[in-house]
Amino acid sequence: xxxxxxxxxxxxxxxxxxxxxxxxxxxxxxxxxxxxxxxxxxxxxxxxxxxxxxxxxxxxxxxxxxxxxxxxxxxxxxxxxxxxxxxxxxxxxxxxxxxxxxxxxxxxxxxxxxxxxxxxxxxxxxxxxxxxxxxxxxxxxxxxxxxxxxxxxxxxxxxxxxxxxxxxxxxxxxxxxxxxxxxxxxxxxxxxxxxxxxxxxxxxxxxxxxxxxxxxxxxxxxxxxxxxxxxxxxxxxxxxxxxxxxxxxxxxxxxxxxxxxxxxxxxxxxxxxxxxxxxxxxxxxxxxxxxxxxxxxxxxxxxxxxxxxxxxxxxxxxxxxxxxxxxxxxxx
Amino acid sequence: xxxxxxxxxxxxxxxxxxxxxxxxxxxxxxxxxxxxxxxxxxxxxxxxxxxxxxxxxxxxxxxxxxxxxxxxxxxxxxxxxxxxxxxxxxxxxxxxxxxxxxxxxxxxxxxxxxxxxxxxxxxxxxxxxxxxxxxxxxxxxxxxxxxxxxxxxxxxxxxxxxxxxxxxxxxxxxxxxxxxxxxxxxxxxxxxxxxxxxxxxxxxxxxxxxxxxxxxxxxxxxxxxxxxxxxxxxxxxxxxxxxxxxxxxxxxxxxxxxxxxxxxxxxxxxxxxxxxxxxxxxxxxxxxxxxxxxxxxxxxxxxxxxxxxxxxxxxxxxxxxxxxxxxxxxxxxxxxxxxxxxxxxxxxxxxxxxxxxxxxxxxxxxxxxxxxxxxxxxxxxxxxxxxxxxxxxxxxxxxxxxxxxxxxxxxxxxxxxxxxxxxxxxxxxxxxxxxxxxxxxxxxxxxxxxxxxxxxxxxxxxxxxxxxxxxxxxxxxxxxxxxxxxxxxxxxxxxxxxxx
Numbered sequence: 001x002x003x004x005x006x007x008x009x010x011x012x013x014x015x016x017x018x019x020x021x022x023x024x025x026x027x028x029x030x031x032x033x034x035x036x037x038x039x040x041x042x043x044x045x046x047x048x049x050x051x052x053x054x055x056x057x058x059x060x061x062x063x064x065x066x067x068x069x070x071x072x073x074x075x076x077x078x079x080x081x082x083x084x085x086x087x088x089x090x091x092x093x094x095x096x097x098x099x100x101x102x103x104x105x106x107x108x109x110x111x112x113x114x115x116x117x118x119x120x121x122x123x124x125x126x127x128x129x130x131x132x133x134x135x136x137x138x139x140x141x142x143x144x145x146x147x148x149x150x151x152x153x154x155x156x157x158x159x160x161x162x163x164x165x166x167x168x169x170x171x172x173x174x175x176x177x178x179x180x181x182x183x184x185x186x187x188x189x190x191x192x193x194x195x196x197x198x199x200x201x202x203x204x205x206x207x208x209x210x211x212x213x214x215x216x217x218x219x220x221x222x223x224x225x226x227x228x229x230x231x232x233x234x235x236x237x238x239x240x241x242x243x244x245x246x247x248x249x250x251x252x253x254x255x256x257x258x259x260x261x262x263x264x265x266x267x268x269x270x271x272x273x274x275x276x277x278x279x280x281x282x283x284x285x286x287x288x289x290x291x292x293x294x295x296x297x298x299x300x301x302x303x304x305x306x307x308x309x310x311x312x313x314x315x316x317x318x319x320x321x322x323x324x325x326x327x328x329x330x331x332x
Numbered sequence: 333x334x335x336x337x338x339x340x341x342x343x344x345x346x347x348x349x350x351x352x353x354x355x356x357x358x359x360x361x362x363x364x365x366x367x368x369x370x371x372x373x374x375x376x377x378x379x380x381x382x383x384x385x386x387x388x389x390x391x392x393x394x395x396x397x398x399x400x401x402x403x404x405x406x407x408x409x410x411x412x413x414x415x416x417x418x419x420x421x422x423x424x425x426x427x428x429x430x431x432x433x434x435x436x437x438x439x440x441x442x443x444x445x446x447x448x449x450x451x452x453x454x455x456x457x458x459x460x461x462x463x464x465x466x467x468x469x470x471x472x473x474x475x476x477x478x479x480x481x482x483x484x485x486x487x488x489x490x491x492x493x494x495x496x497x498x499x500x501x502x503x504x505x506x507x508x509x510x511x512x513x514x515x516x517x518x519x520x521x522x523x524x525x526x527x528x529x530x531x532x533x534x535x536x537x538x539x540x541x542x543x544x545x546x547x548x549x550x551x552x553x554x555x556x557x558x559x560x561x562x563x564x565x566x567x568x569x570x571x572x573x574x575x576x577x578x579x580x581x582x583x584x585x586x587x588x589x590x591x592x593x594x595x596x597x598x599x600x601x602x603x604x605x606x607x608x609x610x611x612x613x614x615x616x617x618x619x620x621x622x623x624x625x626x627x628x629x630x631x632x633x634x635x636x637x638x639x640x641x642x643x644x645x646x647x648x649x650x651x652x653x654x655x656x657x658x659x660x661x662x663x664x665x666x667x668x669x670x671x672x673x674x675x676x677x678x679x680x681x682x683x684x685x686x687x688x689x690x691x692x693x694x695x696x697x698x699x700x701x702x703x704x705x706x707x708x709x710x711x712x713x714x715x716x717x718x719x720x721x722x723x724x725x726x727x728x729x730x731x732x733x734x735x736x737x738x739x740x741x742x743x744x745x746x747x748x749x750x751x752x753x754x755x756x757x758x759x760x761x762x763x764x765x766x767x768x769x770x771x772x773x774x775x776x777x778x779x780x781x782x783x784x785x786x787x788x789x790x791x792x793x794x795x796x797x798x799x800x801x802x803x804x805x806x807x808x809x810x811x812x813x814x815x816x817x818x819x820x821x822x823x824x825x826x827x828x829x830x831x832x
Contacts, residue, residue: 023566037523041623043615044523068624084523086560267615267625270521270562271747273607274589277598284591284598289749303598306700310600314626 001081005058010161013065014132015074016050017082022057024049024087030140031261031293034059034087035269036073042083043069046266046288048133048238049088059087062132062161067315089269090292093137093236093259120233121147123195124170125247127188128154130239131162133261137236142169149232150174151191157182189246192235196254199232232256237296241308245301258296262287265310278304353455354383361680365650368535368618371677372436375458380465384412387457390449395459398447400797401434401504403427405444405459412462417473420466428463429507429553430500430546430796432471433529435464436538438793439671471545486513491810494519494577496563496750499527500792501583501783503550504799505806509581510553512807517577519561524614527585528792531614532606532641534648537674540613564749569757569779578813579778579806582765583799586744586784592636596694597740601630601702605637605645605741612648630736631655634705636691637741638668639789643675645739646683657683658733662690662710662723688712688723692730694738705733744789754779764788772802778813780806 006018024034028049035044051060065074076082122141126134131152142148148169153176154160160175160182167173174191175183184191235258237247244260251258264276264287271289278287279300285291357373358364364371375383387409395405404423411420424431440446440460448456491514495502498520506516524530526543551557561567569580589604591597608627611617615625633654635646638661646657659678661668664687668675679685688710695704709729712721746763758766758775765774765781772780782798784790 023561027566041616043625084560086521086523086562087566089562089565267607267610268522270565270587270749272587272589273610274591274604275607279598303700306600307598309700311626311628314620314628317621 001083002085004076004078004080004082005056006060007076007078007080010062011159013074013159014062014129014161015065015076016060016062016132017073017076018053018058018060019082019085020057021059021085021087024085025052025054025057025059028052028059028088029092030136031093032088032090033269033292034061034085034089035266036061036082037084038069038073038076039083042072044084044267044269045069045073046089046263046269048136048261048292050132050135051139059085062135064129066129086269090288091290093140093293121149121231122234122236123149123151123192123232124166125151125188125192125235125237125239126153126166127239127243128159130237130243130261131160131166133263134236134238135162135165137238137261138166139169141236147171149195151176151188151195153177153183153188153191155179187246188239188243189250192247193250195232196250196256200254202231234259235296236260241301241305244296244299245305248296248299248301252297259293260296260299261292262294262299262304263292264304264307278307350454351382351386353386353458354379354461356458356461358677361677361682364536365647365681368651370539371536374468375461375465377465377469380412380462381415383458383462384409386450387413388449394447394449395444395457398444399427400443400793401428401800403444403463408466409457409459409462412466417466417469421470424463424466425549427800428796429504429550431463432467432542433500433538433546434793434796435460435462435467436542437529437533437791439791441672443793471542486511488515489513489810491515491579492517492577493579493581493806493810494572494575495581495583496569497521497527497583497585497783498525498547498557499583499585499783499795500529501585501795501799502527502581503547504796505581505583505782505803506555506799507550507553508800508803509806510550510555512803514807514810516554517556517558519563519567519572520557520559521562521584522614523559525557525559527583531610532644533792534609534613534644535618536647536651537644562749564753569750569754569776573778579780579809581772581799581802581806582750582774582779582781582785583783583795584747584750584785585795586789587747588745589740590743590745591740592691592742594691594693596696596702596705599694599696599702600700601628601736602694602738602740605635605641605739606744608645608739609641609648612652618648618652627652628737629654630702632735633657633737633739634660634691634733634735635739635741636660637743638663638670639741639743640670640674640791641743641789642739642741643670643678643683645741647678647681649737649739650681650683654737658735659683659685660689660691660705660707660733661685661687663720664688664712667720686733690723690725691738695732702736702738703734705735705738706730707733744784746785746788750785762788768805770801771805772798773805773809778809 003020004017008016033046033048035046037044047061050062063070065071124138149172150166150170151174155178176188235251237244238261266276267273269288271286276287277284280294281298389406393406408420408423444459445456450456493509493514493516495506495518498518506518509516525547529543589606611627616623617625617627629652633649635642646659650657689707691705691707693706697703709726710723713724716722751759756776765785767774767781767786772782774781780802782802783795
């Protein structure tokens, strides 16, 4: 059993749980996830490790009520016990001193699990449920000395989470809401496209991998120049799959390297079952062990969108059952 | 082996010389194909004693040599014939910590029973059924192993051993090491014990209450089990040494599904057998929505493969409501690696077999769901390196099976989580850990390995045999290291104990 030391509502549908799991906290790195199973009958739910505190021996998860399992989990209070917590799983976002040109020009690193470090300017894009999963990556990139521009969005102002935390670590922060109740009206992609357009107009057309090796001598110099004037070196997007697809399409046109953190349906999270398989660069990858962070321009998002619906009919049954229980509780 | 012996054996039990092999009662195929209750019901006591009396008590028992864990088979059978079931289970547990499991899932027909001398005269002694009877008798009567089994572990040695994985190999090694007086902790990645016994083998073939019972027995020997600990992620092998463990036994299983690598494998409705069975068994999705993990099974299911896992997946799909389940296997029935009993049971339940058939692609509808599987007919050619005749495609023989669910059960590859996080641990080109077949010793001192992670997908009993041999070798190693030497490796990470 794993004790919840802090349970907090961040919005009416977003919950934060800080859980005692010393070994997970000790091994955790930004970008990794864990799996929780609330009770004997619960599903195994993969959630990004939003934060960890090795001294306190705790890990923090933040999630939106978006189905039966997360609704049950959202009912947990401080002092309650979670039956199972396992992790850290997946690969972390590499924030070591990986040189930019390696990441951009080495074919072998195309599908690598992530990179970061001194990349320069990173645009971190998070939509709805993706913001808590974006937060640890943005934090790590900032800590590694990058300029961080954040774009975070939600359906409506009341559902926007971690705004202060993201602002605190970002050089620039842009907010979007679908209904316009806060920030720019529309989707996060609107702000991202604006930034991409602006950098292009300012004469920072991004360095697209050259077809030949002829420019080799000149390009590394340019790569290592830290941008102060809007040049975007990297985009990281986390959110619903259609949003990540839109981000990938937007940045592809500008040739900006883009990473996404995928959230396919999982069971074990250790590479044992293949439930989370996703096609990346024409190859089948298991998001739990090969990811969850992938090169956005290589991901087959349409397949992923279809695969997210594998259990939809059954989930509706469960939701109906959940709603029933929920009403009973409200009646008491 | 002399012709007089059967008569003598018969006389001793006061029965005719040629007693038939006692059949085990089963749930009827119609009834059982719609429930998850155990199929085979076990021998009644009278039948078990009759069956025991069929044993010739050979002076040089060949059956014993056929057992990977070296059970004194004539010894336990003699005890059963004498109605001393407590003694029988004691003898079994002396060598085998998991008799209720082995009595159910061992392929006896290719092991002990295959080499029983009675095979020459007809049918072998039903050793597996007798083992199962003794274990179930103990469960019912609550008699711990005695009279032949040292129920009391040896005096504590003070040595600490970590075992990775609580499947059959890990449980066996842990049990044996504990009996030798060592302090053993098993680290299990899942939230429950048993490995393949829990997530792989279905309830109707191995009730989970039996796995619980056997795990409780291992714990009663003093073994600690820590769940939710993924070695390679939560902790590394170097961490374990840093925590004060002096030896490590890796029994993490194969644990990475192999796909066919044909078009359409990522369509909705295609499962690896691992995913399908883990959902059904470990997560109890067959009791959805009471248990909350979903499993989706269509009306027409194809299971690709011919091993026990394929049989388990096919029979599970049937029980989950599929109208027709077809096993598609590229060789002929003769080459199928599944236990004879499982194939027989599957046929009785109405599973359709298409031998000499190989899928070439899976076809989907516009929404990304499976609608059919295209296959090619095969014929048997020359024997391949496995000694089995190689299946060769018949040109132009493509045909389409109308299915909405496909379960791929063609085997497992090595999961790299442990090996990739352990510097200096040699692996084969397939990713399996290289270990001495006799001792389990790996390229790292103090690190031993056995079971599927070494051999590739095999059987429960082979993993148990590897666990047994490794336990013996680890015991020797610990003695050679001695109490005053430091552990072979240490890591800078402090070995704080968890709170759970």
